[in-house]
Amino acid sequence: MTQHSPQQTRADLFLPDFCGIQMVFATLVVGELLALILTLDPASQQHGGWQDLALISLFIQWVALSSIGCLCLLRRVLERIGNIPAAVVSYTVILLITLVVSEIAYWLFLPQTQLGGIQLNWLFEPGAGGLGDPRAVAPNLPYHGEFVLRTLAIGAIVGALTLRYFYIRHQWLVRMESETQARIQALQSRIRPHFLFNSMNTIASLTRSAPALAEQVTEDLADLFRVSLGDARVATQLGQELHLCRQYLRIEGHRLGNRLHSGFQVEGVPENARLPGLTLQPLLENAIYHGIEPAAGGGEVRIEGHFEAQRIVLCVSNSLPAERHAGRRDGNQMALDNVRQRLDVFFAGQASLQASEADDRYRVCMEFPYWTGTDAVP
Amino acid sequence: MNARNLKILVVDDEPLARARLKSLLADLDAGEVVAEAGDGHGAILAAQESGAQVVLLDIRMPGMDGLEAARHLGNLHTPPAIIFTTAYDAHALAAFEANAVDYLLKPIRRERLRTALDKTRGLNPVQLRELEILKDPGSVRSHVSATLQGNLKLLPVADICYFRAEHKYVTARHSRGELVLDEPLAALEEEFSGQFMRVHRNALAAQAHIRGLVKAVGGGHWLVFEGIEDRLEVSRRLLAQVRRVLR
Numbered sequence: 001m002t003q004h005s006p007q008q009t010r011a012d013l014f015l016p017d018f019c020g021i022q023m024v025f026a027t028l029v030v031g032e033l034l035a036l037i038l039t040l041d042p043a044s045q046q047h048g049g050w051q052d053l054a055l056i057s058l059f060i061q062w063v064a065l066s067s068i069g070c071l072c073l074l075r076r077v078l079e080r081i082g083n084i085p086a087a088v089v090s091y092t093v094i095l096l097i098t099l100v101v102s103e104i105a106y107w108l109f110l111p112q113t114q115l116g117g118i119q120l121n122w123l124f125e126p127g128a129g130g131l132g133d134p135r136a137v138a139p140n141l142p143y144h145g146e147f148v149l150r151t152l153a154i155g156a157i158v159g160a161l162t163l164r165y166f167y168i169r170h171q172w173l174v175r176m177e178s179e180t181q182a183r184i185q186a187l188q189s190r191i192r193p194h195f196l197f198n199s200m201n202t203i204a205s206l207t208r209s210a211p212a213l214a215e216q217v218t219e220d221l222a223d224l225f226r227v228s229l230g231d232a233r234v235a236t237q238l239g240q241e242l243h244l245c246r247q248y249l250r251i252e253g254h255r256l257g258n259r260l261h262s263g264f265q266v267e268g269v270p271e272n273a274r275l276p277g278l279t280l281q282p283l284l285e286n287a288i289y290h291g292i293e294p295a296a297g298g299g300e301v302r303i304e305g306h307f308e309a310q311r312i313v314l315c316v317s318n319s320l321p322a323e324r325h326a327g328r329r330d331g332n333q334m335a336l337d338n339v340r341q342r343l344d345v346f347f348a349g350q351a352s353l354q355a356s357e358a359d360d361r362y363r364v365c366m367e368f369p370y371w372t373g374t375d376a377v378p
Numbered sequence: 379m380n381a382r383n384l385k386i387l388v389v390d391d392e393p394l395a396r397a398r399l400k401s402l403l404a405d406l407d408a409g410e411v412v413a414e415a416g417d418g419h420g421a422i423l424a425a426q427e428s429g430a431q432v433v434l435l436d437i438r439m440p441g442m443d444g445l446e447a448a449r450h451l452g453n454l455h456t457p458p459a460i461i462f463t464t465a466y467d468a469h470a471l472a473a474f475e476a477n478a479v480d481y482l483l484k485p486i487r488r489e490r491l492r493t494a495l496d497k498t499r500g501l502n503p504v505q506l507r508e509l510e511i512l513k514d515p516g517s518v519r520s521h522v523s524a525t526l527q528g529n530l531k532l533l534p535v536a537d538i539c540y541f542r543a544e545h546k547y548v549t550a551r552h553s554r555g556e557l558v559l560d561e562p563l564a565a566l567e568e569e570f571s572g573q574f575m576r577v578h579r580n581a582l583a584a585q586a587h588i589r590g591l592v593k594a595v596g597g598g599h600w601l602v603f604e605g606i607e608d609r610l611e612v613s614r615r616l617l618a619q620v621r622r623v624l625r
Contacts, residue, residue: 205398
């Protein structure tokens with residue numbers, strides 16, 4: 001489905017898009033903050049804060065901007081290889097860039113230390129240098145190896161923190177998305193508006209001709225909507241769900257008259273079994289919407305249940321209308337996906353839902369473990 | 379129109395919905411319910427037999443739905459005024475609003491019904507075509523229709539072997555004869571693109587009815603159909619395409 005593709009690309013890679021101008025700006029700001037922290041360290045004061053800040057900023061921005069530049073260029077590769085390799089690759093990239101920049105900086109600053117005495121001493125303890133070493137010219141300059149190791153260590157720590165931050169942010173985004181999705185699905189699982197208004201019309205008609213029936217339809221409709229408007233994530237008992245289905249069928253029976261035939265075969269299925277609310281009713285609604293409403297001659301819907309080896313199988317089936325070739329009604333898949341996902345969440349992956357077409361009947365079967373607790377299956 | 383003498387046809391697949399409409403009409407003393415129907419087909423037959431002036435037409439019905447029925451009713455010699463009724467059809471309602479078509483929402487209010495009957499007017503064919511398009515991008519009619527000696531004739535699209543354009547008209551050839559339609563070939567091609575293919579500048583052939591492709595002695599290729607004797611010439615330009623589809 002095309003509507004899932006944008007969120008999939010985001011779910012695939014935990015790293016944000018480094019090519020965007022916003023990312024560049026954020027990197028500049030964070031880099032500058034890091035430079036400030038390093039400059040503020042009272043032990044590292046060498047030349048007046050401003051001079052140090054300028055140098056450190058230059059160094060950090062150099063590393064940071066080169067890193068995001070590289071990650072931007074590598075984006076396509078990173079997307080392909082998956083999260084863990086991408087983390088390894090991006091971490092290596094950051095360390096390599098730190099190393100290269102450190103090397104360049106070391107040799108580039110050498111003449112400056114000679115001329116102006118600008119040093120990167122904030123990083124280092126003063127030590128003795130041998131002949132041939134730049135330190136022979138600028139005694140305050142630290143050893144080459146030490147300088148590179150220190151910058152590498154800082155790069156490693158900051159890089160790891162940044163990647164960790166992106167990872168947690170990504171996890172949070174994914175959770176937010178799935179929660180939103182669940183809420184939307186809870187909304188979608190509600191009864192079709194078409195059914196509500198048709199039922200209202202049925203009541204309006206019955207009010208004159210058969211007030212007692214009108215009363216009953218009103219009560220059934222109220223019960224249905226009480227459940228439908230409640231929290232769809234709350235579990236219900238199978239007995240209640242079956243009762244709801246009977247009420248629903250009664251309303252549709254008034255509306256469709258003798259075009260609707262229905263049958264229940266649920267003996268032996270434990271009524272106290274837990275399942276998410278409104279899982280069977282939408283399937284039944286679907287069966288009527290696709291199987292009975294378009295059929296001029298009417299049809300039959302059937303609910304069957306089996307209980308075996310601590311597992312429950314419930315099937316909703318409908319006869320196929322002879323008119324099905326013309327003007328097929330759509331929207332079936334969405335209801336199925338919705339029920340399937342809610343079963344999956346509630347039964348922690350131990351439930352299944354399958355649709356099949358055989359012998360001129362369309363059948364949807366769900367299977368789930370027998371569970372009597374009030375919470376979702378752990 | 380004088381409301382008292384209106385001849386009204388009530389069309390809805392739900393008996394209770396029809397009963398309610400009839401009792402409302404009786405309350406209003408708005409006219410006489412001359413016939414009832416439970417689907418689009420029945421509506422067209424009943425409209426012709428009863429000579430109804432107003433049709434209260436439900437949109438969602440099994441078989442032929444209200445929108446298609448309305449389109450065929452528009453081909454009648456004296457098309458009745460159509461007032462659509464529906465419980466909930468967001469898509470259709472948007473189309474109605476855009477085309478100033480009368481519609482009533484179920485449960486229907488007595489005052490709204492009275493107002494609608496007072497200002498009844500016929501839908502013109504352009505309006506009806508618009509509705510058909512707006513209804514559902516993927517949907518096609520189940521029938522085509524045309525008036526034949528004053529009677530509306532319905533022809534199931536599934537029975538048609540080919541459409542051929544001649545001068546201003548399009549002929550739909552089927553196993554029992556042919557029907558002259560007042561619709562352009564291009565529109566038919568667009569609507570029934572899944573069932574018919576263009577085989578000539580002036581002809582569309584039903585893929586389901588094609589028996590084969592034969593080469594004529596004098597050159598040229600002709601399509602042979604199941605159930606009818608006459609053949610249809612395939613233009614040279616489209617020959618490769620037709621062969622590909624038939625394979």
